[in-house]
Amino acid sequence: MFNDIGPLELVTLIVLAVLVFGPDKLPKVIQDVTRTIRKIREFSESAKHDIREELGPEFKDFEFEDLNPKTFIRKQLDNEDLGLKEIRNGFDLKKEMAEVTDAVHSRESDASSAGAAGSSGGRIDMTKKPETPGPDDRPPFDADAT
Secondary structure, three states: OOOOOOHHHHHHHHHHHHHHHHHHHHHHHHHHHHHHHHHHHHHHHHHHHHHHHHHOHHHOOOOHHHHOHHHHHHHHHOOHHHOHHHHHHHOOHHHHHHHHHHHHHHHHHHHHHHHHHOOOOOOOOOOOOOOOOOOOOOOOOOOOOO
């Protein structure tokens, strides 16, 4: 129930409770809180039981935790009828990434070896070189710049 409360936070809550309620009233307050929590749980269980009765026998396996979207999706993905486990097991991400990396590195080494063999061997210079305008040329109009 309190999985995300650390030890320091717990000590802080206890000290605060002692300061607020006092050491003589604290046991009575703890009893009242536990009694209230117990009543809420009993009410919740009886409501679940009533809903299961109203749904009928075809929903006897119905669990309210399945209404949580994470639980529902996890349960559907673990379903054997869909065959998703075979797909998940057949896909090895590390292997796929290694193949892609090898393909990229071999392509780069092929391109660099071809470039080293001859600079005019079909390579195109893709670097952008500024054009030198003449003395009477107006700069080109750029609609995005205005």
